[in-house]
Amino acid sequence: xxxxxxxxxxxxxxxxxxxxxxxxxxxxxxxxxxxxxxxxxxxxxxxxxxxxxxxxxxxxxxxxxxxxxxxxxxxxxxxxxxxxxxxxxxxxxxxxxxxxxxxxxxxxxxxxxxxxxxxxxxxxxxxxxxxxxxxxxxxxxxxxxxxxxxxxxxxxxxxxxxxxxxxxxxxxxxxxxxxxxxxxxxxxxxxxxxxxxxxxxxxxxxxxxxxxxxxxxxxxxxxxxxxxxxxxxxxxxxxxxxxxxxxxxxxxxxxxxxxxxxxxxxxxxxxxxxxxxxxxxxxxxxxxxxxxxxxxxxxxxxxxxxxxxxxxxxxxxxxxxxxxxxxxxxxxxxxxxxxxxxxxxxxxxxxxxxxxxxxxxxxxxxxxxxxxxxxxxxxxxxxxxxxxxxxxxxxxxxxxxxxxxxxxxxxxxxxxxxxxxxxxxxxxxxxxxxxxxxxxxxxxxxxxxxxxxxxxxxxxxxxxxxxxxxxxxxxxxxxxxxxxxxxxxxxxxxxxxxxxxxxxxxxxxxxxxxxx
Amino acid sequence: xxxxxxxxxxxxxxxxxxxxxxxxxxxxxxxxxxxxxxxxxxxxxxxxxxxxxxxxxxxxxxxxxxxxxxxxxxxxxxxxxxxxxxxxxxxxxxxxxxxxxxxxxxxxxxxxxxxxxxxxxxxxxx
Numbered sequence: 107x108x109x110x111x112x113x114x115x116x117x118x119x120x121x122x123x124x125x126x127x128x129x130x131x132x133x134x135x136x137x138x139x140x141x142x143x144x145x146x147x148x149x150x151x152x153x154x155x156x157x158x159x160x161x162x163x164x165x166x167x168x169x170x171x172x173x174x175x176x177x178x179x180x181x182x183x184x185x186x187x188x189x190x191x192x193x194x195x196x197x198x199x200x201x202x203x204x205x206x207x208x209x210x211x212x213x214x215x216x217x218x219x220x221x222x223x224x225x226x227x228x229x230x231x232x233x234x235x236x237x238x239x240x241x242x243x244x245x246x247x248x249x250x251x252x253x254x255x256x257x258x259x260x261x262x263x264x265x266x267x268x269x270x271x272x273x274x275x276x277x278x279x280x281x282x283x284x285x286x287x288x289x290x291x292x293x294x295x296x297x298x299x300x301x302x303x304x305x306x307x308x309x310x311x312x313x314x315x316x317x318x319x320x321x322x323x324x325x326x327x328x329x330x331x332x333x334x335x336x337x338x339x340x341x342x343x344x345x346x347x348x349x350x351x352x353x354x355x356x357x358x359x360x361x362x363x364x365x366x367x368x369x370x371x372x373x374x375x376x377x378x379x380x381x382x383x384x385x386x387x388x389x390x391x392x393x394x395x396x397x398x399x400x401x402x403x404x405x406x407x408x409x410x411x412x413x414x415x416x417x418x419x420x421x422x423x424x425x426x427x428x429x430x431x432x433x434x435x436x437x438x439x440x441x442x443x444x445x446x447x448x449x450x451x452x453x454x455x456x457x458x459x460x461x462x463x464x465x466x467x468x469x470x471x472x473x474x475x476x477x478x479x480x481x482x483x484x485x486x487x488x489x490x491x492x493x494x495x496x497x498x499x500x501x502x503x504x505x506x507x508x509x510x511x512x513x514x515x516x517x518x519x520x521x522x523x524x525x526x527x528x529x530x531x532x533x534x535x536x537x538x539x540x541x542x543x544x545x546x547x548x549x550x551x552x553x554x555x556x557x558x559x560x561x562x563x564x565x566x567x568x569x570x571x572x573x574x575x576x577x578x579x580x581x582x583x584x585x586x587x588x589x590x591x592x593x594x595x596x597x598x599x600x601x602x603x604x605x606x607x608x609x610x611x612x613x614x615x616x617x618x619x620x621x622x
Numbered sequence: 623x624x625x626x627x628x629x630x631x632x633x634x635x636x637x638x639x640x641x642x643x644x645x646x647x648x649x650x651x652x653x654x655x656x657x658x659x660x661x662x663x664x665x666x667x668x669x670x671x672x673x674x675x676x677x678x679x680x681x682x683x684x685x686x687x688x689x690x691x692x693x694x695x696x697x698x699x700x701x702x703x704x705x706x707x708x709x710x711x712x713x714x715x716x717x718x719x720x721x722x723x724x725x726x727x728x729x730x731x732x733x734x735x736x737x738x739x740x741x742x743x744x745x746x747x748x
Contacts, residue, residue, distance in 0.1 A: 140721070144710070148720035151712035168722050198717055216722035236722075240673050262677050263717075395684070483677035487685045489715030497715075551714075 110143075113164045115187050115209045123164070126185040130167055133177040138168040138217075149195075149203050149212050153497040153550065155560035156583035161204040163190070166212040172293060172337035178213065179335065180297035182612040189213040190614050191335050193235035193268035196260050198486075199497040199545070200272070201582035206616040213335065222338065223314070226251040229343045230288065230314035235267040235336060240481050242266065252346040254479035256280040262481040267339045271329050272579060275534055275541060277476040279432060280344045281382025282536055284329055289313040291338035292328055295608035300334075314340035330579065331600075332614035333607045344479070347432040351442065352474040353459035354466060355449055356423030362454055363425055363515055364508030367533075367540070369448050370427070371506045374535055378441050381477055383429040383535040388413055390530050390545070391422045391468040393491035394484055398528070405555075406526040420467035423456070428473040491530060494549025496559055498583075500566050501543045502575040506535060514542050514575060521569060522546070525562035541578055567591060582616070589619025664727040667735035674724065675732075676741075686716060692739025702733045 114123055130139045140146055141164075149163050167189070169175050182189055190210040195203030205212055219236035224246065233242065239255055240262035246253050256276035258269050270283040280286045289303040303319035304310045317325070328334050357366060366385055373379045389408065402412040416422060431438045431445070449455040463470045472484035489497060500518075504510040511533065519529045522544075531544040546566075548559040563584060567577065571591035580588045589597060600620045604611070611622035665673070678685035693701045709729060712718035724732070735741060 145721065147711050148718035151718035153715075166720075194723070195720065196717065202717060203720060214720070214722050216720075238673075244673075263674055263723075481677065483685060484683060486678055486715065490685070493714065495712075495714035495716075 113162055113209055115164050115211060116207070118185060118187055118209075122185045123187065126181055126187050127165065129181045129185075130165075130178065133174055133181070134167060134169060138170075140166040140168070146212075149205070149214075152202055152204050153199050153495060154201065154581040154583045155496065155498060155548070155550070155556045155563065156581075160208055161201075161582070162208045163205045163212045164209050166214050168214050168217050170217045172218070172291065172299065175213070175215075175218075175293045175335055175337055176297040176299060179293055179295055179612070182211075183296060183610050186610055186612065187211055188612050188615050190617075191215065193271075194238055194263065194265040195268075196264040197268065197272060198260060199499045199581065200579065204582070206582050206585075206614060210615070215335075215337075218337065221245050224249070224251065224253070224343075225314070226253060228315050229253055229345050230340060231266075231343055232289070232314055232338060232340045233266060234338055236265065237267065238263060238265045243479075243481055246343075253343040254278060254280075254346055255343065256283065256286070256479055257476065257481065258283075259476065259485035260483065261476070262483060266341055267336060270339065270341065271336060273329050274579070275382055275536075276479075277382050277384065277428075277473070277534075278344055278430075278479050279380040279382075280342065281534070283341075284326070286342040287325065287339060288315065288317045288342060289340035290325055290328060290336050292334035292336050294334050295610065295613050299337075302328075303340075314342075327603065330618045332617040332620055333603060335613065347434075349435045349438050350430060350432055350478055351438050351459055352428065352430040352463070352470070352477050353442075353445075353457065354463040354468070354470050354473075355427040355429075355458075356456045356466070357425045357427075357454055358417070358423055359454070360424050360515075361512075364512045365452060365454065366425055366427060367506055367508040367511045367535075369451075370535060371538075373445060373448060374506065375537055378444050379429050380432060381430050383427060384473070385533040385535065386426045386428065386468070387529060387531045388417055388422050388424055388426075389491070389528055390488065390532050391426045392416045392420050393530050393545075393547075394469050394472070394487035396420060396491075397493075398491050407523045408528045422466070422468045426468050428470070428477065430474075430477040488530065488545055488547065492528070492547040492549060494551045494555075496546075496548035496550035496556060498546045498559065498563050498581055499543060499579075500546055500563060501541050501578050501580070502570045503578050504540050504542060504575060506538055506540050511540065511542075513573065514570070517569060517573065518542070518544055518566065521562060521566050524565075525558045527559070527562060585616060586619045664725055664731070667728070667732040668741065670724060670728050670732050671735070671741050674719070689736055690739065690741045692742065693737050698737050701737055705733050705736060 114120060146163055149166055150161060152161050167178055188210045190205040191213045192203050193215045215235040217236055218234040220234045221237055223232040239257040243255055256278045258274045258276050270287050273284050275281050289305050291301050293299050302325050304316050305313040328336055401416055402408045431441050446457055449457055472482045475482040504514055522529050527546055530547055534541040546559055546563055549555045567587055576591055577588050604620050604622055615621050679689045709719050
């Protein structure tokens with residue numbers, strides 16, 4: 107028998123917690139209420155630079171129906187038990203399946219994995235939170251529907267509901283996931299269930315096709331928040347185009363990032379290039395399949411000389427643009443000519459597709475898969491770059507303007523360099539914005555390096571905020587700090603909504619810095 | 623209108639799974655769909671490998687180390703424990719996979735299949 111002190115939810119007496127657990131076992135079955143340490147171990151694995159002791163759940167609940175979730179919410183309200191909701195739990199580098207803080211009970215929705223509806227005519231799907239991209243992909247393949255998904259890099263093992271609710275992105279023309287979400291079913295903290303958009307109309311056939319419904323549009327309240335538990339979500343699927351041309355453009359000079367963005371922006375806004383384009387730095391493009399120590403063994407930032415060797419040996423540019431054209435072959439030819447002309451002007455770009463692009467040493471093969479919605483986890487090769495299992499995604503937003511990109515790149519390299527980390531980064535280009543995604547990779551087995559990673563991440567947040575750059579998303583360790591950068595008036599509104607919808611503060615306390 | 627309602631894919635009953643495992647017929651393409659996912663239902667080891675493991679551990683992916691080579695029977699217990707611990711707890715870059723994602727029954731069958739090298743060919747093809 108373990109002699110370790112029992113972990114309880116914050117502010118909940120042991121007797122009350124035991125009574126609540128008994129209720130949970132009545133709502134679910136005993137096997138779906140986990141309290142033993144070996145059962146809870148998978149919920150404690152984190153990659154961010156937090157203290158392991160801060161992320162240990164007191165239990166985990168595994169419902170299979172929305173009605174069970176309603177009963178769980180009512181019980182949590184009665185006993186003030188805080189729950190932290192996860193779906194597939196593969197938000198790696200953002201908190202994974204761990205709770206927001208020690209003592210919270212995990213509400214694990216992975217067994218709610220029904221594909222309720224896929225409509226190949228209007229190209230929509232209605233799914234539960236536990237459905238993975240792989241599961242939905244397999245279903246579409248089996249049915250022979252000509253529909254594409256838009257997975258993020260963890261694709262196969264992650265799921266559309268969790269990624270969309272965290273406002274994640276993918277790489278097809280449907281890359282901004284929340285933009286392509288349509289209709290939700292949500293269990294509120296008091297156990298009531300609400301359907302958003304057209305879902306409130308009984309027997310509505312337009313729940314998954316018309317986002318706005320009637321009156322205030324509220325779907326956004328349930329993203330990056332703790333105001334409800336989403337138990338069903340609609341999304342739009344991209345019809346498979348008659349033709350598809352992924353391509354690669356390489357630039358060799360660090361300063362070229364400014365030109366790339368200036369050339370790209372009008373092509374992207376006008377939808378000549380319709381997908382979520384990525385501009386990938388050398389170390390990211392190499393890091394998916396090359397190990398750092400093959401080029402540099404120091405514990406400080408990898409030097410310029412080694413980066414140049416990687417570029418030369420691996421056939422990778424300083425900046426590597428992966429994008430694609432979609433449509434009929436005729437449409438693609440027309441747009442290809444426009445792209446070629448735009449990027450050829452300065453003479454710095456090397457533009458290629460097909461066999462020529464495949465022969466380059468970067469990530470053309472897996473990027474081509476992601477830009478057409480295929481399942482692929484090659485990007486996790488980044489975790490081998492430095493080794494040790496530490497990863498935190500620092501992701502500030504910028505305008506799609508070359509001057510801002512240059513400014514952000516220089517600032518990030520300066521701060522990462524100060525702490526001895528590498529600039530492993532890419533820009534994901536939206537219509538008018540860019541997500542500057544930096545993977546702060548570090549050895550989590552080394553306490554000193556982990557502390558440095560923590561300090562580095564905290565400084566990145568503050569210094570970027572000082573220049574007007576905010577993050578689009580962050581990990582559970584830094585949610586409070588990032589919320590602070592967006593100002594008190596916004597935080598006050600978040601708190602007021604929390605108090606109105608969840609007065610006992612039982613749903614994911616601390617998510618996005620929001621508490622009672 | 624071609625609307626459809628389905629349950630989770632490729633689920634086999636425990637009895638079916640065990641008989642397949644005993645027969646070494648783990649790569650059979652038989653598929654059974656059921657309306658709801660409950661803890662007692664399990665996917666074939668080949669399906670778990672394809673849906674989850676292969677994306678990183680297939681030889682041409684090389685994101686994670688090779689795991690498909692057969693192990694001598696004398697090392698089965700130790701190797702099985704190693705796999706189980708790694709799957710449930712994670713290790714370095716390897717994420718943890720909880721019971722809701724890979725059930726105990728599925729994990730046991732997967733370990734058996736891996737130890738006997740059932741997916742060695744699959745890994746090469748991937």
